[in-house]
Amino acid sequence: MTQSDAIDDAVANDVLRPDCPSRVVMQRIGERWSMFVILALDDGPLRFTALKARVGVVTSKVLTETLRALEADGLIARQAYAESPPRVEYRLTPLGASLLVPLAGMRAWAETHVPEVLASRERHLVRA
Amino acid sequence: MTQSDAIDDAVANDVLRPDCPSRVVMQRIGERWSMFVILALDDGPLRFTALKARVGVVTSKVLTETLRALEADGLIARQAYAESPPRVEYRLTPLGASLLVPLAGMRAWAETHVPEVLASRERHLVRA
Protein backbone atom coordinates (compact mmCIF):
# COMPACT_ATOMS: atom_id res chain seq x y z
CA MET A 1 0.00 0.00 0.00
CA THR A 2 1.43 3.35 -1.00
CA GLN A 3 1.38 6.35 1.25
CA SER A 4 -1.37 8.03 -0.76
CA ASP A 5 -3.44 4.85 -0.56
CA ALA A 6 -3.12 4.98 3.20
CA ILE A 7 -4.28 8.60 3.22
CA ASP A 8 -7.20 7.73 0.98
CA ASP A 9 -8.24 4.99 3.33
CA ALA A 10 -8.08 7.24 6.34
CA VAL A 11 -10.27 9.83 4.66
CA ALA A 12 -12.67 7.28 3.24
CA ASN A 13 -13.07 5.42 6.48
CA ASP A 14 -13.62 8.51 8.57
CA VAL A 15 -17.20 8.95 7.45
CA LEU A 16 -17.82 5.35 8.44
CA ARG A 17 -16.71 5.66 12.02
CA PRO A 18 -19.79 5.81 14.23
CA ASP A 19 -18.53 9.01 15.80
CA CYS A 20 -17.65 10.69 12.52
CA PRO A 21 -18.89 14.25 13.00
CA SER A 22 -20.78 14.45 9.73
CA ARG A 23 -22.55 11.17 10.30
CA VAL A 24 -23.54 12.05 13.84
CA VAL A 25 -25.23 15.21 12.62
CA MET A 26 -26.72 13.86 9.42
CA GLN A 27 -28.17 10.82 11.05
CA ARG A 28 -29.77 12.81 13.79
CA ILE A 29 -31.40 15.45 11.59
CA GLY A 30 -32.26 12.85 9.00
CA GLU A 31 -34.56 11.21 11.51
CA ARG A 32 -38.26 11.51 10.98
CA TRP A 33 -39.12 14.49 13.20
CA SER A 34 -35.82 16.02 14.28
CA MET A 35 -35.66 18.76 11.72
CA PHE A 36 -39.25 19.70 12.31
CA VAL A 37 -38.64 20.21 16.04
CA ILE A 38 -35.51 22.26 15.47
CA LEU A 39 -37.18 24.50 12.94
CA ALA A 40 -40.33 24.85 15.04
CA LEU A 41 -38.33 25.99 18.05
CA ASP A 42 -36.57 28.63 16.00
CA ASP A 43 -39.53 30.92 16.69
CA GLY A 44 -39.12 30.54 20.43
CA PRO A 45 -39.88 28.06 23.23
CA LEU A 46 -42.88 25.79 22.89
CA ARG A 47 -44.76 23.51 25.24
CA PHE A 48 -45.17 19.84 24.50
CA THR A 49 -48.76 20.15 23.41
CA ALA A 50 -48.09 23.20 21.27
CA LEU A 51 -45.32 21.32 19.50
CA LYS A 52 -47.57 18.34 19.01
CA ALA A 53 -50.41 20.50 17.73
CA ARG A 54 -48.19 22.04 15.05
CA VAL A 55 -47.68 18.58 13.63
CA GLY A 56 -50.97 16.90 14.28
CA VAL A 57 -49.83 13.57 12.93
CA VAL A 58 -47.12 12.59 15.39
CA THR A 59 -47.91 10.53 18.46
CA SER A 60 -46.87 11.56 21.96
CA LYS A 61 -44.55 8.63 22.18
CA VAL A 62 -42.61 9.43 19.05
CA LEU A 63 -42.46 13.14 19.75
CA THR A 64 -41.16 12.37 23.22
CA GLU A 65 -38.49 10.11 21.81
CA THR A 66 -37.43 12.79 19.36
CA LEU A 67 -37.27 15.41 22.09
CA ARG A 68 -35.26 13.12 24.38
CA ALA A 69 -32.77 12.41 21.63
CA LEU A 70 -32.30 16.06 20.79
CA GLU A 71 -32.01 16.90 24.47
CA ALA A 72 -29.39 14.18 24.96
CA ASP A 73 -27.45 15.74 22.09
CA GLY A 74 -27.61 19.13 23.78
CA LEU A 75 -29.50 20.70 20.89
CA ILE A 76 -32.65 21.50 22.81
CA ALA A 77 -33.34 22.14 26.50
CA ARG A 78 -36.28 20.89 28.49
CA GLN A 79 -37.55 23.01 31.34
CA ALA A 80 -40.25 21.66 33.64
CA TYR A 81 -42.11 24.01 35.95
CA ALA A 82 -43.35 22.56 39.26
CA GLU A 83 -46.96 23.56 38.73
CA SER A 84 -50.27 21.84 38.47
CA PRO A 85 -51.19 21.16 35.78
CA PRO A 86 -47.61 20.49 34.75
CA ARG A 87 -45.93 22.83 32.31
CA VAL A 88 -42.88 21.92 30.26
CA GLU A 89 -41.13 24.12 27.76
CA TYR A 90 -38.68 23.15 25.08
CA ARG A 91 -36.25 25.61 23.59
CA LEU A 92 -33.18 25.54 21.41
CA THR A 93 -29.87 25.64 23.20
CA PRO A 94 -27.19 27.95 21.79
CA LEU A 95 -25.70 24.83 20.25
CA GLY A 96 -29.01 23.94 18.65
CA ALA A 97 -29.47 27.46 17.40
CA SER A 98 -26.02 27.43 15.83
CA LEU A 99 -27.06 24.40 13.81
CA LEU A 100 -29.67 26.54 12.08
CA VAL A 101 -26.92 28.27 10.12
CA PRO A 102 -25.62 25.32 8.11
CA LEU A 103 -29.14 23.98 8.02
CA ALA A 104 -30.15 27.13 6.17
CA GLY A 105 -27.53 26.34 3.55
CA MET A 106 -28.99 22.89 3.05
CA ARG A 107 -32.48 24.33 2.87
CA ALA A 108 -31.41 26.77 0.22
CA TRP A 109 -29.86 24.03 -1.86
CA ALA A 110 -32.90 21.87 -1.31
CA GLU A 111 -35.34 24.52 -2.38
CA THR A 112 -33.54 25.31 -5.60
CA HIS A 113 -32.58 21.77 -6.59
CA VAL A 114 -35.19 19.40 -5.20
CA PRO A 115 -37.50 19.92 -8.14
CA GLU A 116 -34.76 18.35 -10.26
CA VAL A 117 -34.43 15.51 -7.77
CA LEU A 118 -38.14 14.82 -7.75
CA ALA A 119 -38.30 15.00 -11.53
CA SER A 120 -35.44 12.55 -11.73
CA ARG A 121 -37.21 10.21 -9.35
CA GLU A 122 -40.31 10.22 -11.46
CA ARG A 123 -38.40 9.44 -14.63
CA HIS A 124 -36.93 6.43 -12.87
CA LEU A 125 -40.33 5.30 -11.63
CA VAL A 126 -41.58 5.12 -15.18
CA ARG A 127 -38.67 2.90 -16.12
CA ALA A 128 -39.03 0.68 -13.06
CA MET B 1 -57.27 31.52 13.75
CA THR B 2 -55.40 34.76 13.19
CA GLN B 3 -53.49 35.48 10.03
CA SER B 4 -50.13 34.95 11.71
CA ASP B 5 -51.36 31.62 13.06
CA ALA B 6 -52.22 30.59 9.53
CA ILE B 7 -48.74 31.57 8.36
CA ASP B 8 -47.17 29.68 11.25
CA ASP B 9 -49.09 26.57 10.31
CA ALA B 10 -48.10 26.82 6.68
CA VAL B 11 -44.43 27.10 7.63
CA ALA B 12 -44.62 24.39 10.27
CA ASN B 13 -46.43 21.95 8.05
CA ASP B 14 -44.14 22.46 5.11
CA VAL B 15 -41.35 20.40 6.59
CA LEU B 16 -43.82 17.58 7.12
CA ARG B 17 -44.94 17.25 3.55
CA PRO B 18 -43.24 14.22 2.02
CA ASP B 19 -41.93 16.35 -0.81
CA CYS B 20 -40.67 19.15 1.42
CA PRO B 21 -37.30 20.03 -0.10
CA SER B 22 -35.36 19.92 3.14
CA ARG B 23 -36.77 16.57 4.13
CA VAL B 24 -36.11 15.03 0.75
CA VAL B 25 -32.46 15.96 0.99
CA MET B 26 -31.93 15.26 4.66
CA GLN B 27 -33.56 11.89 4.57
CA ARG B 28 -31.52 10.80 1.60
CA ILE B 29 -28.14 11.84 2.92
CA GLY B 30 -29.06 10.69 6.42
CA GLU B 31 -29.26 7.14 5.11
CA ARG B 32 -26.55 4.76 6.13
CA TRP B 33 -24.18 4.95 3.15
CA SER B 34 -25.33 7.88 1.03
CA MET B 35 -22.96 10.46 2.35
CA PHE B 36 -20.06 8.07 2.06
CA VAL B 37 -20.75 7.47 -1.61
CA ILE B 38 -21.12 11.15 -2.40
CA LEU B 39 -17.91 12.07 -0.62
CA ALA B 40 -16.01 9.15 -2.13
CA LEU B 41 -17.00 10.18 -5.65
CA ASP B 42 -15.79 13.71 -5.05
CA ASP B 43 -12.30 12.51 -5.97
CA GLY B 44 -13.49 11.24 -9.36
CA PRO B 45 -15.37 8.30 -10.86
CA LEU B 46 -15.09 4.92 -9.21
CA ARG B 47 -16.01 1.41 -10.19
CA PHE B 48 -18.34 -0.69 -8.09
CA THR B 49 -15.61 -2.81 -6.59
CA ALA B 50 -13.39 0.16 -5.87
CA LEU B 51 -16.25 1.82 -4.06
CA LYS B 52 -16.94 -1.33 -2.12
CA ALA B 53 -13.31 -1.80 -1.26
CA ARG B 54 -13.07 1.66 0.25
CA VAL B 55 -15.68 0.63 2.77
CA GLY B 56 -14.96 -3.03 3.31
CA VAL B 57 -17.95 -3.51 5.57
CA VAL B 58 -20.85 -2.89 3.22
CA THR B 59 -22.47 -5.74 1.32
CA SER B 60 -22.99 -5.65 -2.43
CA LYS B 61 -26.73 -5.61 -1.95
CA VAL B 62 -26.79 -2.57 0.28
CA LEU B 63 -24.24 -0.68 -1.75
CA THR B 64 -26.26 -1.40 -4.87
CA GLU B 65 -29.41 -0.11 -3.20
CA THR B 66 -27.65 3.04 -2.16
CA LEU B 67 -26.28 3.62 -5.65
CA ARG B 68 -29.68 3.00 -7.24
CA ALA B 69 -31.34 5.49 -4.90
CA LEU B 70 -28.75 8.17 -5.56
CA GLU B 71 -28.98 7.51 -9.26
CA ALA B 72 -32.76 7.80 -9.19
CA ASP B 73 -32.34 11.16 -7.48
CA GLY B 74 -30.02 12.31 -10.22
CA LEU B 75 -27.12 12.81 -7.83
CA ILE B 76 -24.85 10.20 -9.34
CA ALA B 77 -24.58 8.70 -12.82
CA ARG B 78 -23.97 5.08 -13.68
CA GLN B 79 -22.07 4.27 -16.84
CA ALA B 80 -21.74 0.68 -17.99
CA TYR B 81 -19.20 -0.25 -20.63
CA ALA B 82 -20.06 -3.15 -22.94
CA GLU B 83 -16.94 -5.10 -22.18
CA SER B 84 -16.03 -8.43 -20.77
CA PRO B 85 -15.49 -8.56 -17.89
CA PRO B 86 -18.10 -5.87 -17.32
CA ARG B 87 -17.01 -2.42 -16.21
CA VAL B 88 -19.28 0.08 -14.54
CA GLU B 89 -18.33 3.52 -13.36
CA TYR B 90 -20.15 5.78 -10.98
CA ARG B 91 -19.61 9.51 -10.93
CA LEU B 92 -21.22 12.57 -9.43
CA THR B 93 -23.58 14.44 -11.70
CA PRO B 94 -23.33 18.26 -11.71
CA LEU B 95 -26.35 18.18 -9.42
CA GLY B 96 -24.63 15.79 -7.05
CA ALA B 97 -21.46 17.86 -7.13
CA SER B 98 -23.41 20.99 -6.28
CA LEU B 99 -24.64 19.27 -3.14
CA LEU B 100 -21.07 19.13 -1.89
CA VAL B 101 -21.20 22.86 -1.21
CA PRO B 102 -23.89 22.93 1.49
CA LEU B 103 -22.60 19.58 2.68
CA ALA B 104 -19.28 21.26 3.40
CA GLY B 105 -21.10 23.72 5.61
CA MET B 106 -22.66 20.90 7.59
CA ARG B 107 -19.31 19.16 7.85
CA ALA B 108 -17.70 22.29 9.19
CA TRP B 109 -20.40 22.68 11.82
CA ALA B 110 -20.15 19.01 12.65
CA GLU B 111 -16.43 19.05 13.09
CA THR B 112 -16.43 22.00 15.45
CA HIS B 113 -19.51 21.11 17.45
CA VAL B 114 -19.87 17.35 17.50
CA PRO B 115 -17.48 16.98 20.41
CA GLU B 116 -20.04 18.95 22.42
CA VAL B 117 -22.81 16.71 21.14
CA LEU B 118 -20.95 13.54 22.04
CA ALA B 119 -20.05 14.92 25.46
CA SER B 120 -23.68 15.77 26.02
CA ARG B 121 -24.72 12.28 25.01
CA GLU B 122 -22.36 10.75 27.51
CA ARG B 123 -23.61 12.90 30.35
CA HIS B 124 -27.12 11.67 29.57
CA LEU B 125 -25.99 8.07 29.45
CA VAL B 126 -24.69 8.35 33.00
CA ARG B 127 -28.05 9.65 34.17
CA ALA B 128 -30.02 7.00 32.26
Added chain:
DNA sequence: CAGTATCCAGTCTGATACTG
Protein backbone atom coordinates in the same frame (compact mmCIF):
# COMPACT_ATOMS: atom_id res chain seq x y z
C1' DC C 1 -16.72 -7.77 -12.41
C1' DA C 2 -20.96 -6.33 -10.96
C1' DG C 3 -24.25 -7.50 -9.45
C1' DT C 4 -29.14 -10.61 -8.03
C1' DA C 5 -31.94 -13.77 -4.95
C1' DT C 6 -33.34 -15.23 -0.37
C1' DC C 7 -33.87 -15.01 4.13
C1' DC C 8 -33.55 -13.02 8.68
C1' DA C 9 -33.02 -10.10 13.03
C1' DG C 10 -33.30 -5.75 14.68
C1' DT C 11 -35.11 -1.19 14.45
C1' DC C 12 -38.38 2.36 13.56
C1' DT C 13 -42.85 4.06 13.75
C1' DG C 14 -47.38 4.23 15.05
C1' DA C 15 -52.02 2.84 17.32
C1' DT C 16 -54.09 2.36 21.51
C1' DA C 17 -54.70 2.70 26.27
C1' DC C 18 -53.44 4.46 30.65
C1' DT C 19 -51.39 7.96 34.58
C1' DG C 20 -49.15 11.49 38.16
Added chain:
DNA sequence: CAGTATCAGACTGGATACTG
Protein backbone atom coordinates in the same frame (compact mmCIF):
# COMPACT_ATOMS: atom_id res chain seq x y z
C1' DC D 1 -50.75 18.67 30.71
C1' DA D 2 -47.18 15.80 29.63
C1' DG D 3 -46.22 12.09 29.24
C1' DT D 4 -45.56 6.17 29.89
C1' DA D 5 -46.72 1.20 28.65
C1' DT D 6 -47.67 -2.22 25.50
C1' DC D 7 -48.21 -4.26 21.17
C1' DA D 8 -47.86 -4.83 16.19
C1' DG D 9 -46.58 -3.97 11.39
C1' DA D 10 -43.33 -2.01 8.03
C1' DC D 11 -38.98 -1.14 6.93
C1' DT D 12 -33.69 -1.45 7.16
C1' DG D 13 -29.45 -3.31 6.92
C1' DG D 14 -26.99 -7.38 6.63
C1' DA D 15 -25.48 -12.65 5.92
C1' DT D 16 -25.16 -15.94 2.59
C1' DA D 17 -25.32 -18.01 -1.80
C1' DC D 18 -25.53 -17.69 -6.65
C1' DT D 19 -24.99 -15.65 -11.87
C1' DG D 20 -24.46 -13.28 -16.83
